[in-house]
Amino acid sequence: MNKLNVSIIGVPMDLGQNRRxxxxxxxxIRYAGVVERLKALGHTVKDEGDILISQTREEKSPNTTLRNLEQVIEANTALANxxxxxxxxGEFPLVLGGDHSIAIGTLAGLSDQYENLGVIWYDAHADLNTAETSPSGNIHGMPLAVSIGLGHDDxxxxxxxxxxxxxxxxxxxGARSVDPGERELIKxxxxxVFSMHEIDKLGMTEVMNQTMAYFLERKVDGVHLSLDLDGLDPLYTPGVGTPVPGGISYRExxxxxxxxYSSHLITSAEFVEVNPILDEKNRTADAAVALMGSLFGESLI
Structure with missing residues (x-):
C-alpha cells in the first residue's frame, strides 16, 4: 500500500440490532486517535464526518419481521452514495461503525467500481441470514446475504x-457462531470460510496466505475488508454487542x-460494532485503531 488519500466516513447506526x-x-474510534495514527504513517486523511441517521425506531417494520427496515435502507443508501x-x-474509503448492517451500504457504494470485488469478512458471525432464517430479525446479521442478492428487495x-x-x-x-440457515447457504x-477450527489448526499465517492466494486465483481487482470487532476474542474487545468466546487473539x-498491508490487496475497509456503553475504558476502540495502524503500514522497526 502506497501513501493513500484516506476518507473517513462515520456511520453512527444502531438500527440494525436491538442493543443501544x-x-x-x-x-x-475518533477519540482513540484514528486520524492522528494514519497521518503519522504518512497518509493524507480527510474526515468526511458522519452519515445522518434517523433517530426513529420502528422495531419490527410493517409486513416484515425485520427491525427498522425503512431507516436501515435510508441510512445505507446515503452511505452507498x-x-x-x-x-x-480516487480515495480510500475507511468506514467506521456503527452496527454491521452498514456493510450493505459500503458494498453497494463500492461494487460497481470493480469488475470482480473480493471481500474479507473478519467476524465471529457469517451474517448470511435472511428474514426467513434470522432468529432475531436484526439486519446486522444479514449484510452478506443482502450483498449476494438474498433478502428484502429494497x-x-x-x-x-x-x-x-x-x-x-x-x-x-474467524467464524464461530453460525446459524443453521447460514450453514446451508455457505455450502x-x-x-x-476459515472458522476458528482452521485458525487453530493452520495458524493465522497460513490462513492469510491461503486467503491471499484465493483472491489471486479469483483474479479480483480489489478487496474490501469488513472487520467486526467481535471477530476478536472478547478478552481483547469487550465493547461489542454480540461477543462470542474463543475468538481470534489480538496478536493474531x-x-x-x-x-x-504487505499484500497490497486491500482497497477499502470498515471497522464496525464498537459499542462504548459495553466497553471498558475505550479498549475496543483502541484495539480497532491499533489494527488500523497495522493495516495501513505501522511496524515496530
Missing part, C-alpha cells in the same frame, strides 16, 4: 442493481492486518 450504544462507535463518491475521487437493490458481490469472492475469517454457494489480528 453502538451508534457512538465512530466517536469512540457517499462511498461511491469517495472511490470515484435492501438488495440499493443503488438499483444486484447482486453487489459474488459468493465465491468472499472469505470469512450451497461455496463460500470460503495484528499479524493478519500486517500481512494484508
Amino acid at each position: 450504544g453502538v451508534d457512538m462507535g465512530p466517536s469512540a 457517499k462511498v461511491h463518491s469517495v472511490v470515484t475521487e 435492501l438488495v437493490n440499493i443503488r438499483d442493481f444486484a447482486p453487489k458481490i459474488k459468493p465465491e469472492n468472499i472469505v470469512i475469517i 450451497e454457494k461455496g463460500i470460503k 489480528s495484528h499479524l493478519a492486518m500486517e500481512m494484508l
